Each structure stands twice: as structure tokens, then as C-alpha cells.
Amino acid sequence: MKAGYNYRFYPTDQQKLSLAQLFGCVRVVWNDALARSKAGKYPGYNVLAKSLTLSKKTEERQWLNDVSSVPLQQSLKQLEIAYKSYFESLNGKRKGKRVGQPRFKKKTNNQSATFVKSGFSLKGKAVYLAKIGNVNPIWSRELPSDPSSVTVIKDCANRYFLSFVVEIEPIQVDAKSQSIGIDLGIKTFAVMSNGDRSSSPNYKELDRKIRFLQNKLARQPKDSKRRNKTRIQIAKLHNRIADIRKDFLHKLSTKIVSENKVIVLEDLNLSGMMKNRKLSRAISQQGWYDFRVLCEAKSDKFGREFRVISRWEPTSQTCSDCGFKWGKLDLSIRELICLNCGTHQDRDENAAKNIQKVGTGHCHDSKRTRIDRKTTKDSKLK
Ligand SMILES: [Zn+2]
Structure with missing residues (x-):
């Protein structure tokens, strides 16, 4: 099964600039693709990836070439996942809480960029990110296996994190x-x-x-x-x-x-x-x-x-010892003695x-x- 492992890191001033540029590009790619999807219908990853390649040749978007292409493609992949969850939630295929439509990314929210295998590598204690360079996370715990991807996150309080996705084995502990x-x-x-x-x-x-x-x-x-x-x-x-x-x-x-x-x-x-x-x-x-x-x-x-x-x-109207039904209790009643079996019961327990x-x-x-x-x-x- 997959698990996320997060580590804080402190980028150099130069890296902060490169990361800000990268986050901006990822955001623009997402927002462009989302605007297009909202204008008509979601065209799918392949179509969007093709138009990303084309847009890089235009004057308006040629600055997208200055950053690694890996996180830009991942941004489109994430949009695909967001749309898939949304559609599956709409037609009832997906259980659990309702998933809304994907939203536009804002400059003031958390910023992130995801690198897959082709865009990052582990070099001893350092992590190499394409076109960003080596960053040195604080390894608060060891990675259990080779990560398949890493997401660079900058939160609203300007903290930087690396979030690795790794494959882990279920833990064997005997239950008491x-x-x-x-x-x-x-x-x-x-x-x-x-x-x-x-x-x-x-x-x-x-x-x-x-x-x-x-x-x-x-x-x-x-x-x-x-x-x-x-x-x-x-x-x-x-x-x-x-x-x-x-x-x-x-x-x-x-x-x-x-x-x-x-x-x-x-x-x-x-x-x-x-x-x-x-x-x-x-x-x-x-x-x-x-x-x-x-x-x-x-x-x-x-x-x-x-x-x-x-x-x-x-659950709060029945005696857990004898099954006798008391009926609704006022919220102020925290404990009581069961009328049927005489057990002293704490409401929450x-x-x-x-x-x-x-x-x-x-x-x-x-x-x-x-x-x-x-x-x-x-x-x-x-
Ligand atoms: Zn009882």
C-alpha cells in the first residue's frame, strides 16, 4: 500500500526564486486546462498535454520552458484525477464524501509541484529536483523504500516540505x-x-x-x-x-x-x-x-x-448492560442509573x-x- 512521508526543508534564496517560478507555472498550467474544461467539457489528459506542448511555443506562454516539464505534466495528471473523482462522485460510483468540481488555484493558497521518477533523484542525504538543484531535507525518519514521486509544498506560512510517496508493507502487531x-x-x-x-x-x-x-x-x-x-x-x-x-x-x-x-x-x-x-x-x-x-x-x-x-x-437511549430502552435523554444528563437493571451508567461510555x-x-x-x-x-x- 502507498503512504506519504513528509520532511521539512529550507531552500536557498536562489532555490526559493526557482521554486516560486515553478509553482507559478504549475498553477498556470492547471488554471489554463481547467478554464478550457469549464468552458466546454473536460477534454482528457492527452488533449490537454498536446495543447500544453503547443502553448509552450507561443509568445504568451513560452516562459513555461524555463521550468522542468515533469511537474507541469503532473499538474495535468492531477487535474485528470480531480475530474475522475468528481465524475465518479456525481454518478455514485465513488463512496464517501462528495467530491466537488476542481477549482482554480490561487497564489495565496498552498503551492505545490510534483516530480515523478524522471524529474528527481536521491543523492545520499540530498534530493535532486530537476532545474531546482539539490535540496537537503531534515530526515526526521528514514524512507522505508524507494519513493515513486515527490511533491514540493510551500504552505501559507512560507514553510517548505517534501512529500514522498512510497510503497509500504502492512504492519504486523498483535491486538490486545x-x-x-x-x-x-x-x-x-x-x-x-x-x-x-x-x-x-x-x-x-x-x-x-x-x-x-x-x-x-x-x-x-x-x-x-x-x-x-x-x-x-x-x-x-x-x-x-x-x-x-x-x-x-x-x-x-x-x-x-x-x-x-x-x-x-x-x-x-x-x-x-x-x-x-x-x-x-x-x-x-x-x-x-x-x-x-x-x-x-x-x-x-x-x-x-x-x-x-x-x-x-x-446508542445513547439504550442500556448497554441489559438493552433496556430509556428513550431520549436531555444533553445535560451525563450519567444515570438504569431503571431496569440498576447499573450506574456514564452517558458517553x-x-x-x-x-x-x-x-x-x-x-x-x-x-x-x-x-x-x-x-x-x-x-x-x-
Ligand atoms: Zn440496564
Whole structure:
């Protein structure tokens, strides 16, 4: 299976210039091809690659010859993949969250350029990129095998990364237990059916700083140097939050997936909950979505089974010990004593136990066949 390995690097001033030029060319090639596709219908990679070759001979686009042709072709390949996902999502061939139409690339977003075998090589500690030269990434961990491609990324906070795609073998680790159910919430990020709890890191302080800077940004004149500085400061803070969250989600998902054979999550209706625009809430919801994606990917990696049960399952309305149905509970009720069997139940842990039961078939997932919606992320968040 394929995996991504990322490393930070610090380009020289000359390389920064060459990379900026390369990113610009990749963006123009993508945007040209996308504009043409949107004007009519998507003509396919071959047609677009031919017109790229032709456009390089025109005065208007001859500067595309100054950069390596490999990332330019990859840009068209990526557009092909984007369109394929979009079409398959439209006609229902593709499962999971809906994929929208490809979008135009902006100068202010993350920039990237992908090199395949013909455009890069590993030279000891250095990585050679065609027409850029040797860059020296910080090898925080070893590459497990020969990479098939490398993507150079510059994020909004002006950090540079190399992202390698490598082939890896599934990891062999014996699971401690058969299965686990996980209830995701805002107050406690995850409550497990075995009683474990995991709280989200606290982003309040960073949150406050971002809001302050966003107010400042709103008052600064467009295209001013100071505004640009504020924009980068905001991007850096967003990155800090994203890094902390990523680290937290990676650690939690690795622990859960490595310890259990079957991992069961409840499907969540995120778009419905998205009406609350508070940032902290949005972050926790984004976290649920990312957590699910990580658990699913790691389940593949560890050879585990990953299951999702319907969000219509009354997991918080039923006693996980005796199966007695209490009915709907007010959100303020955090624990209760079952009327039928007298067991003292914690609301979230009880839900997690029910999720585990339904997911492992000990209890019938009644509505699963009728509604099999997947957790979706609101696009406005991006
Ligand atoms: Zn009971």
C-alpha cells in the first residue's frame, strides 16, 4: 500500500526564486486546462498535454520552458484525477464524501509541484529536483523504500516540505482486544467502550490570538505590506493549531488501531451541526472527520477492520448492560442509573459500549441498510 512521508526543508534564496517560478507555472498550467474544461467539457489528459506542448511555443506562454516539464505534466495528471473523482462522485460510483468540481488555484493558497521518477533523484542525504538543484531535507525518519514521486509544498506560512510517496508493507502487531467502540463528543473528544477517555488539546489561547489578528486584518488596507504580514501571522497560528491537532489525532488513532482488531465509530451528521460557526466547535468537528480518516487508513495499515454504524442507532437511549430502552435523554444528563437493571451508567461510555455492540453484530443495526450516509465535512471550513 502507498503512504506519504513528509520532511521539512529550507531552500536557498536562489532555490526559493526557482521554486516560486515553478509553482507559478504549475498553477498556470492547471488554471489554463481547467478554464478550457469549464468552458466546454473536460477534454482528457492527452488533449490537454498536446495543447500544453503547443502553448509552450507561443509568445504568451513560452516562459513555461524555463521550468522542468515533469511537474507541469503532473499538474495535468492531477487535474485528470480531480475530474475522475468528481465524475465518479456525481454518478455514485465513488463512496464517501462528495467530491466537488476542481477549482482554480490561487497564489495565496498552498503551492505545490510534483516530480515523478524522471524529474528527481536521491543523492545520499540530498534530493535532486530537476532545474531546482539539490535540496537537503531534515530526515526526521528514514524512507522505508524507494519513493515513486515527490511533491514540493510551500504552505501559507512560507514553510517548505517534501512529500514522498512510497510503497509500504502492512504492519504486523498483535491486538490486545477484539473490538472497541468509540463515542466522539465536544467536551471529551473520545470516550471508549473500555472506559478510556481522551480530551482534545486546548486551543483557546491560539483561538483568541487568531480572532484578534482577524479584526486587525479587516481594518488594514488591501494589498498593503502590513496586511500581508498579518495574513502570514494568521496562517502561522492556524498551522500551529493544525499541527497540535494532527499530532493528537495521530497518537490517539495509532493507539486505538494498534490495540484493537475491530474499530467501530458512529457516523456523524457534521453538516447539520455546522450551523454553529464558533471556531472551537468547528475545530472539534474537523477533528472528528480527520480522526475517522486516520482510523480508516491505519486500519488498512495494521490489517484491522474498521466499521461505521448508522447515526440513527439509538446508542445513547439504550442500556448497554441489559438493552433496556430509556428513550431520549436531555444533553445535560451525563450519567444515570438504569431503571431496569440498576447499573450506574456514564452517558458517553454507555454510548461507546453500544456502538461497539452494534458494530460487532451483538445488537442489530436496524437502519444501516436504509441510510448509509458517510460523515461529511462542510466545505466552508476549508
Ligand atoms: Zn440496564
